[in-house]
Amino acid sequence: MAATTKPNVSINVHHVTRVEGHGNIVVDVKKGVLEKCDLEIVETPRFFEAMLRGRPYDQSSHITSRICGICAVGHATASLRATETALGVEPSEQTRLLRQLNFYGEILDSHILHAYMLVAPDFLGVGSVIPLAKTAPDVVLRALRMKKLSGDLCKIVSGRHTHPIAMTVGGFTHFPTSAELLDLREQLEAARADLDATVELFQTLDFPAFERETEYIALRQDDEYAWIDGVIASTDGGTWPLEQYRDVTNEYMVPHSTAKRAKNQRESYMVGALARFNVNYDLLHPQAKKAAAALNLAPVCHKPYMVTAAQVVEIVHAVEDSIRLTDELLERGIEWEEPVPPSRLSGEGVGSCEVPRGILFHNYNIEDGIVVGANCIIPTNQNLQNIEDDMRALVPTILDRTKDDITLALEMLVRAYDPCISCSTHLLDVKFV
Amino acid sequence: MQPTTQLVLGLGNTLRGDDGAGAAVIEALDKRADVPADVRLVDGGTPGLETVLILQGCARVIIVDAAAMGLAPGAWARFNREDAKLRGTYGGLRGTLHGAGLAEALELGAALGILPGEIIIYGIQPHDVDWSVGLSEEVRRVLPDVCSAIIDDLKG
Numbered sequence: 001m002a003a004t005t006k007p008n009v010s011i012n013v014h015h016v017t018r019v020e021g022h023g024n025i026v027v028d029v030k031k032g033v034l035e036k037c038d039l040e041i042v043e044t045p046r047f048f049e050a051m052l053r054g055r056p057y058d059q060s061s062h063i064t065s066r067i068c069g070i071c072a073v074g075h076a077t078a079s080l081r082a083t084e085t086a087l088g089v090e091p092s093e094q095t096r097l098l099r100q101l102n103f104y105g106e107i108l109d110s111h112i113l114h115a116y117m118l119v120a121p122d123f124l125g126v127g128s129v130i131p132l133a134k135t136a137p138d139v140v141l142r143a144l145r146m147k148k149l150s151g152d153l154c155k156i157v158s159g160r161h162t163h164p165i166a167m168t169v170g171g172f173t174h175f176p177t178s179a180e181l182l183d184l185r186e187q188l189e190a191a192r193a194d195l196d197a198t199v200e201l202f203q204t205l206d207f208p209a210f211e212r213e214t215e216y217i218a219l220r221q222d223d224e225y226a227w228i229d230g231v232i233a234s235t236d237g238g239t240w241p242l243e244q245y246r247d248v249t250n251e252y253m254v255p256h257s258t259a260k261r262a263k264n265q266r267e268s269y270m271v272g273a274l275a276r277f278n279v280n281y282d283l284l285h286p287q288a289k290k291a292a293a294a295l296n297l298a299p300v301c302h303k304p305y306m307v308t309a310a311q312v313v314e315i316v317h318a319v320e321d322s323i324r325l326t327d328e329l330l331e332r333g334i335e336w337e338e339p340v341p342p343s344r345l346s347g348e349g350v351g352s353c354e355v356p357r358g359i360l361f362h363n364y365n366i367e368d369g370i371v372v373g374a375n376c377i378i379p380t381n382q383n384l385q386n387i388e389d390d391m392r393a394l395v396p397t398i399l400d401r402t403k404d405d406i407t408l409a410l411e412m413l414v415r416a417y418d419p420c421i422s423c424s425t426h427l428l429d430v431k432f433v
Numbered sequence: 434m435q436p437t438t439q440l441v442l443g444l445g446n447t448l449r450g451d452d453g454a455g456a457a458v459i460e461a462l463d464k465r466a467d468v469p470a471d472v473r474l475v476d477g478g479t480p481g482l483e484t485v486l487i488l489q490g491c492a493r494v495i496i497v498d499a500a501a502m503g504l505a506p507g508a509w510a511r512f513n514r515e516d517a518k519l520r521g522t523y524g525g526l527r528g529t530l531h532g533a534g535l536a537e538a539l540e541l542g543a544a545l546g547i548l549p550g551e552i553i554i555y556g557i558q559p560h561d562v563d564w565s566v567g568l569s570e571e572v573r574r575v576l577p578d579v580c581s582a583i584i585d586d587l588k589g
Contacts, residue, residue, distance in 0.1 A: 133544035140545060148483050 006032030007399055011407050016414055018118040018128070020070065021421020025410050026256075027395060037392045039384060039414065041259040041421055052374040057083050057345075057366050058169050064362065064376070065163045068420060070113070072163045073106040073154065074355030075362070075376075077228055081351025082362040083169050088343035094335060095171045098157055101325045102164060103227050103353070104318040105153035110356035111273070111311040111318075112150065114418045115202065116143035119308045122412050123205040139201065142194050146315075149187050153322070156180045170339030178330060185326045188319055195316050199291045202312045208305045208409070212393045214386060215266045216275035216300070217248060219354050225276070225283040225317060227354045233279050235300050236265045242350040245361045249377050259421070261385040262377070268385035271358025272417065273310035274301060288317035304390050307416045311356075345369040355379060357418050380419045387417055439472045439587055440491040440549070444498040444535060446479050451506075451559030451572045455497045458555075461580050469587050484538040485547065493551040495583055498535070499572075500556030507558065507571030509579055511586075514539065514552035553586055555579060 011027040021041075028036035048067050052060055060083055065076035077099060084091065091099070116139070117129045126132045133140040151161040156176045158164030166174035176184075219226035220233035232240040232248050240248055251260045263269065277284075277292070281299040284292070292298065295309040350363045358379025365373035391410055398406055441462060443455030456476045463474055473491075477484055488494050502510060519536035542548040557579065560569035568576075 130540060130544045133541055137545045137547075140541070141547075144483060144486055148486055151483065 009399065009403055009406060011403065011410065013407060013411060016411055018121070018411075018415055019419050019421065021419065023414070023419065023421050025391070025407075025414065027391070027406075027410065029395065029399065032396075032399060034392060034395050037388060037395060038256050039388045039391065041257040041384065049374045049376055052364070052371045055371050057087065057342075057364075057369050057371060060362075060364065060371055060374075061167060061169070062163075062165070067376075069162050070110050071106065071355045071357070071360075071420060073102055073158065073167075074353050074360055076164050076167055077103060078351040078353040078355075078360045078362040079364075080167060080169060081229060081353070082349045082364045083351070083366065085349030085351060086347035086364055086366045087169070087345060087349070088347065089170045089340050091171060091340060092337055094329075094332065094337060095340075097325055097329055097332075098172060098175075099167070099228060101322055101329070102154055102157040102167070104322045104325075105150045105157065107227070107318045107356055108315060109147055109150035109154070110418075111315050112143055112146045114356070115198075115308050115311050115315070116140070118418070119412075119415055120201075120205070122408070122415070142197060146191060146194050146198075149191055152187070153184060156184055168339050170341060171337055172339070175334050175336055176329075178334065181326055181330050181334070185323060185330070188323050188326065191319055195287075195291075195319055198312060198315060199294050202309060203294055205308075207303070207309060208412070209303060210305060210390075210394055210397070210413075211303045212390055213302050214304075214390075215264055215269040216278045217264065217269050217271050217359060217382070218276040218279040219352060219359055220279055221283075223283070225280045225285075225321075229352065232352070232359065234264065234269075235275075235278050238265075242352050242361070245350055245352065245363070245377065249361070249382060251377065251381070257384065259384060260381050262382040263385060268389045269382065270304070270386045270417075271379045271382045272307055273314050273356075273358075274304070274307045275358060276354055277301070277310040277313060284313065285317045285320040287320050288313050291316045304386075304413060305416045307418065311418070357420055358382060378420070380417075380421060383417050383419065387414060387419070438491045439469065440475060440488065440494045441472060441583060441587070442475050442477045442484075442487060442494055442496050444477050444480050444484075444496060448564065448566060450561040450563050450565050450567070451557070451569055452499045452562045453566070453568060454499045454557045454559065454572050454576075457568055457573075457576055458497045458579055458583070461576050462583065465580065465584070467584055469584075472587055480533075480535045480538055482533045482538055482541060484535065485542040485545070488538075488542055488549055489547045491549040493553070493587075494549045495553045495555065495586055496535070497555045497557070497579070497583070499559040499562065500554075502556055502558050504558040505571075506560035506569060507575050509555060509557040509575055511582060512554045512556065514554060517554045517556070555583065 009029040013025040024040040026038045061076040061079040064079045065072040067075050159166035216235040219230035221230040249262045278300045292313045297309045346367050348365045361377040363375040443459035445452040445455040447453035447456050459474050459476045560571050
């Protein structure tokens with residue numbers, strides 16, 4: 001189809017579908033020149049950081065887990081690590097193992113939802129999961145089955161499908177039985193067949209090859225693929241201890257967005273599954289590395305549409321490592337441990353986790369057991385400028401397409417990042433003029 | 434093989450006043466001696482897409498939930514699925530899936546072809562769905578009648 005080489009294109013996607021939360025894509029091209037390319041976050045601010053002030057230290061994780069229904073475990077875990085660092089609490093090995101297993105439940109739940117129900121429909125030529133259910137019901141049933149297993153995992157370990165009520169400062173208030181862990185292990189093993197089918201399906205999807213050199217930021221540990229704790233690492237080089245997170249995030253406001261932006265060694269950076277893959281590839285489970293090879297994903301990958309492929313790799317890793325953890329817990333035998341008490345009631349701490357969408361920071365100041373200050377930096381915030389920079393680089397290369405096709409390419413780009421917009425709009429500074 | 438199980442599924446959030454009506458009906462049915470043997474009683478909590486998996490394999494499901502029907506508090510009604518106007522959340526399954534509810538679960542189930550042959554929905558008009566535990570007097574008063582009507586359906 002012939003088109004003018006210097007077209008005018010005006011795109012305004014109000015409330016992008018198949019992402020969590022509300023965001024608009026606004027693109028304006030005049031005579032082939034990109035004049036405007038904005039990702040507008042229009043979600044209302046939610047004031048969680050202010051909500052924590054004045055609350056007793058042991059409520060923070062329960063309050064912040066309500067920031068989100070899909071990353072509730074992630075927020076709770078980062079919150080607990082911040083509080084424990086501030087108040088001198090060293091969790092036991094059993095607590096560490098249980099928290100990691102619980103964490104995998106959420107990674108699986110979120111990645112499966114995103115890959116199967118938010119991204120796959122675009123590639124399979126359908127508008128949503130409903131027509132997909134009609135043309136490929138076994139695919140959708142598989143996704144639901146895997147999601148259910150993830151939720152059941154969280155319920156066994158932390159007491160609920162969503163909002164990990166049994167997790168507390170210093171440990172747990174409730175523990176899984178051996179019978180529950182054995183049953184879980186059986187289900188995880190059975191899920192391997194679903195994993196193979198998942199890799200096979202996503203092998204058939206034609207991920208756009210758009211590439212833009214990007215800085216990737218993720219947690220790094222010496223001997224395991226990092227999810228909870230570690231140092232901040234960058235593919236551009238450099239590591240930072242968690243206490244220096246602000247040196248990495250450098251948050252700032254933009255006029256067209258209720259969510260803040262971030263930048264480090266370039267104008268923007270990416271966090272999330274692809275960032276983790278790029279930073280920690282060497283520490284992936286062998287089965288996960290096989291899946292990466294099958295999906296033509298190798299580090300360091302600078303193709304944003306490949307985030308979904310990285311998520312599939314992480315789904316494989318999460319199931320395999322969950323089997324390992326369950327075995328270890330069964331061999332040790334679960335002990336009903338009391339939570340470790342704080343060694344002091346005042347202090348400052350930073351907790352960090354790699355939640356499904358990327359690196360999350362919770363930073364608390366606690367005085368005499370009461371939270372007096374809180375700062376939460378959300379992965380989606382950190383990605384927003386990178387998404388916009390990607391869009392800005394992508395649009396000029398696809399101006400020869402129809403407006404509908406350009407729009408779809410941009411929507412798919414935003415969707416690839418798996419943004420959690422409700423999480424990212426948690427603060428607004430109000431200036432009265 | 435024809436599925437033979439009957440399911441009564443109570444939905445709703447017990448932390449939100451009369452939205453706990455569904456769970457209360459399940460609890461009340463559980464105490465009754467006249468519930469047929471092939472019936473499964475499930476407190477489904479707040480529904481999501483996975484709710485559709487609970488329905489799979491049943492011949493008949495009866496769903497009980499608080500429902501905004503524009504009636505007086507405590508009034509209740511029985512619907513066949515086709516007659517019930519279930520409003521989707523957040524633009525349904527074409528919007529975001531992070532807020533999927535009963536309407537979306539049923540739509541997905543229909544598309545997958547796994548819905549039970551018979552779906553009956555009981556709606557109970559709430560007095561209050563604010564942040565409190567416990568039912569209003571108007572809703573508590575009608576629970577025995579709702580239970581009896583459900584048992585009639587299960588025996589029919």
